[in-house]
Amino acid sequence: MGEKIEVRLRNDGRRGYVYNTAYEACDMRYFDESGRRFIIPPGTHCDLIANQTIEPGETVTLFEWKLEECVKDNWGCVKAKPLEPGTYRMVGWFPPGKNAKGIGRATGKPVRVEAAFEIVAS
Secondary structure: OOOOEEEEEEOOOOOOEEEEOOOHHHHEEEEOOOOOEEOOHHHOOOOOOOEEEEOOOOEEEEEEEOOEEEEEEOOOEEEEEEOOOEEEEEEEEEOEOEOOOOOOEOOOOOEEEEEEEEEOOO
């Protein structure tokens, strides 16, 4: 518990999608095995937007996370605790990237991504 991990995103699709390089964790939602939603320290203060496009076949590191839950948020996490052993889920939505002419935003629905992971007692 408290181990730092990299949360990575790979685009296996045929079009680019936009993600926020300033606060990447803000585009995701986090749930414990009971379905309770919680916030994480890298995803608490989400006021900057710095969009980049992840192209087909590309993998990016979205953010690093110490597997902690933010328990006190004051425009940034001021108190966090390690996640308990259990199964967790992350869900995110990423809008389409540039249109076919390379300008503006493409039309279409955001892509939904989901990942589950388990923390085991050591």
